[in-house]
Each structure stands twice: as structure tokens, then as C-alpha cells.
Amino acid sequence: MRVRFAPSPTGFLHVGNARTAIVNYLYARSNNARMVLRIEDTDLERSTRESEDSIFRDLSWLGIRWDEGPDLGGEFGPYRQSERFDIYRSYTERLLGEGNAYRCYCTKEELDRMKKGGDGEAESYTYSGRCRSLTDDERKKFEAEGRPSTVRFRVPDNVSIVVNDRIKGPVEFNSSNIGGDFIIVRSDGVPVFNYIVIIDDTLMKISLVIRGDDHLSNTPKQLLVARALGLSEPEYAHLPLIMGPDRSKLSKRHGITSVEMYRKEGYLPHALMNYMAMLGWASESGEEILPIEDIIRQIDLKKLSKNAPIFDFQKLRWMNGMYIRDYPLADITILFMPYLANAGYNVDAIDRTHLETVVSILRRYCDILSDIGHLAGIFLDEVCVPDEEADAMLKSDDGKNVIRASRTIIRDRLDSANFATGLIPAVKGATSLKGKSFFMPLRAIITGRQKGPELDQVMAVIGYDKCKMRIEYCHEHYCS
Numbered sequence: 001m002r003v004r005f006a007p008s009p010t011g012f013l014h015v016g017n018a019r020t021a022i023v024n025y026l027y028a029r030s031n032n033a034r035m036v037l038r039i040e041d042t043d044l045e046r047s048t049r050e051s052e053d054s055i056f057r058d059l060s061w062l063g064i065r066w067d068e069g070p071d072l073g074g075e076f077g078p079y080r081q082s083e084r085f086d087i088y089r090s091y092t093e094r095l096l097g098e099g100n101a102y103r104c105y106c107t108k109e110e111l112d113r114m115k116k117g118g119d120g121e122a123e124s125y126t127y128s129g130r131c132r133s134l135t136d137d138e139r140k141k142f143e144a145e146g147r148p149s150t151v152r153f154r155v156p157d158n159v160s161i162v163v164n165d166r167i168k169g170p171v172e173f174n175s176s177n178i179g180g181d182f183i184i185v186r187s188d189g190v191p192v193f194n195y196i197v198i199i200d201d202t203l204m205k206i207s208l209v210i211r212g213d214d215h216l217s218n219t220p221k222q223l224l225v226a227r228a229l230g231l232s233e234p235e236y237a238h239l240p241l242i243m244g245p246d247r248s249k250l251s252k253r254h255g256i257t258s259v260e261m262y263r264k265e266g267y268l269p270h271a272l273m274n275y276m277a278m279l280g281w282a283s284e285s286g287e288e289i290l291p292i293e294d295i296i297r298q299i300d301l302k303k304l305s306k307n308a309p310i311f312d313f314q315k316l317r318w319m320n321g322m323y324i325r326d327y328p329l330a331d332i333t334i335l336f337m338p339y340l341a342n343a344g345y346n347v348d349a350i351d352r353t354h355l356e357t358v359v360s361i362l363r364r365y366c367d368i369l370s371d372i373g374h375l376a377g378i379f380l381d382e383v384c385v386p387d388e389e390a391d392a393m394l395k396s397d398d399g400k401n402v403i404r405a406s407r408t409i410i411r412d413r414l415d416s417a418n419f420a421t422g423l424i425p426a427v428k429g430a431t432s433l434k435g436k437s438f439f440m441p442l443r444a445i446i447t448g449r450q451k452g453p454e455l456d457q458v459m460a461v462i463g464y465d466k467c468k469m470r471i472e473y474c475h476e477h478y479c480s
């Protein structure tokens, strides 16, 4: 059993494509199949090596492993389409020689004119077949004029083509409704992907093609080519495309759509993998957070919904937070470090045990690694400049009362041994404030925020001097 993922290296790895890769990978793992990575880079202008490298990196980061590919080699290589042009040429010659394809000399202007003469809809335009039956003389005349030519596949009339799709069930097409004789080689000699995909799938002995259902309409064309060349036909499973929360095609306007951006924002690969692997089906127990091995054991194409799954950004964020909290502390601390550095902290100068303590408290408030940037100051800054909410609180009467009482008490009655447990009851007693009226001002003084970790925990970690400094800072700014 063999499956493949066949990205075009024309940009970043989009989550939609990543999901296709993930389903292929899970299928391969659960069926003991080999996974092929094929790079479809025949769009020579838009394909780049940087994009290819970034696709390799993002797939590897997600934990996807392949068995054959441009980087690993394999029995059926080369695995970049741009390195297989000789192979395609021999098939094109066969198609031409056997009359299943022909050269078309229509110029762009002529084609445009034919389109306008039709119903004007480029989408539903069917090539008139003008060059289908040129005589030898006509062909020679065009060649003598130096007219460039494309190669078109001769689509037979009124043939039923049934794609037995493993997700959608049988989907029937009629050859008369697929747009007429389609171009398989452009005038610059570069073959069109819709043609060479089936050649490669056959030569690479792919048994099941799992891909997005935006390719479903390509399938009858690919099957016709396979039939004309006597090639074996793979099976197909077309995955419904992922939609945004408003049920339109997932796009940047809904949120992050590239795997690279998820990585940069501080999503964990296990969380993204888990979330995307569970799109469109539910586990036996209904649990959503599952180790990859359990997903591999349970996933089944038959369970995948025929309906388009909705990409729920909030849920992915929530799931990522669960993974962050569950991660071994030493490892997640290392993963947080670049984000702390990015927020301006010299992480190498901070004692690792202290950093782990800080992370052990703050990770509860982080759904993504970058969330730590605006929380770390609670522990790592000297004083916490109050944010807008905290500022309003400190300007109130309760705020000022708590500042004054805290200052007197920490100066006169407490020391580093007893302040962390002693400050709260003593200030409470002195101000006679209770509940929120007491804690919100104190929280604003100590952390500069109105939300966050337990105050006694914060005070124990930052210590007497820092605590005192923060109280003095507030006294100076709000009470003098």
C-alpha cells in the first residue's frame, strides 16, 4: 500500500494542505503503507527552493515522516516533477503517436475570440476542437509559419467516468462535460500538472490518492489519460476542504492559515497535529485530546465526515493551552525562552530554576507560547508599570488606601521571612476592606494588572525587596 503527499512549492504550507499531509501520514501509519513526498514544481515561475525547504521544515515540525521523497530518494524517483520531464515527454509522444493527443496551433487571441463567441463564461468554456482534425498540409503550414503549439488531449465523446471515491462514494462524470480537449503540454514545452499527476501516481505505484476535493474535478481528466495510456488507476479519497467559522473557504481573514505562522506564534506541533488530525471525525470516547498513537489506531477514512469541517481557531488555542500545561516543565521552559527573549528579557542571565518556577506558575495563563511575553513582567520586571485597568484602580480611594497601608506595614512590621504570608492579613485588617475591594488594588500594586496568578504565590517568588519596591513605586505615583 502506498500513499503520497504532493505539494506545489509556491508559498508557505497552508493548513488545508497540511491537513491533507496529516491524513496521508495517519493513513500510512495505520495501514502500514509507505508515504511518498512528491514535489510538484512544474510552475517554474512560481516554484521556489525556499518554499520547498519551508514545506519540508513545517511537515517535519508537525511530526510527519515520509519514506520516499526528494530528500530521501527512493526506488521510484526522482521525486521532483521538474526532474522528470524526459519521462513525461515519452508519454506525450505516445499519446500523439496513437492519436490520443494532437498539436493545437490556436493562438491566445484566437482562443479568446472563440471564448467570446461562446457563452462568454471562461469557466464553462469548451474548446471547439478546431485543431482536432488538421490535415498534414495545414499542420505543415502552421509549422512553417513558426506558430507555437500546445498539445491537447483528445477527450472521447459521451463516456461515463465514475470516480469511486472512498469518502464521497461513486461520483459520475460525463466526458462531454469536462471542458473539451484539455491542454497537457504548454507551448513552452512544460507539461500541465493535471496530466503528469496521473503518470507519476502510476509510476510511483500509488494505491490511494488522498487529496483535497478541489481536485475532484481533475480526476476524470486524469483517469482518461490513464486509460489512453493503459496505466493502472489508483483509488481516490477526496477530503472536503476546511472552512472558516463563517463556512466560507478558509482564508487569512479568518485567522492564521500557514503552519509557519502557527509555529512562530507559539503553537506546539503536537497540539496542531492533534487538532487537525481530529477534524471531521470523533474519537471512540469522544475525547478531543488524544496521543497521536491513539489517533492512528482509531482513524478510518470511513469515519471522515462528507461535510466540510470548520476550523475552530478558539478550540485550537484552547487545545494548545492544554498541551502547554501538560508538557514536562523543563522542556516547556526551554520552548518559552525565545518568546521571553523576544519580549526583551535576557533569558540566559536568569537562573534556570527560577525561570522554571516562573513558567510553572505562568503557563496556566498561556494558551500559546507568545502569551508569556506580557505576563513575564509580573516576575521578571523590577516594578510593574500599571496597565490601564490597574491604573484606574490605583487612582480610586480604595486603591490609595491599600497603597498607604501596604507601605506602612511592609516597612514597619514585616521582613523577608514573614512578608509573603503576613502582608495580606495585615493590610486587610488595617484598611477594613474585603474581597475585590481589597484584592484588586493589592493585585494592581504588586503585578500592575488586574488578572493573573495568586498574589501570595507571586510575592513568595519575587521576594521582599521587589515587593517593597513596587509598593514604593505606587506610593510615589499615586499618593504623593
Ligand code: GLU
Residues within 6 Å of the ligand: 006, 007, 008, 040, 197, 210, 211, 212, 215
Ligand atoms: N500539487 C497539487 C496541489 O498542491 C496537488 C495535486 C494532487 O494531490 O493530485 O494542490
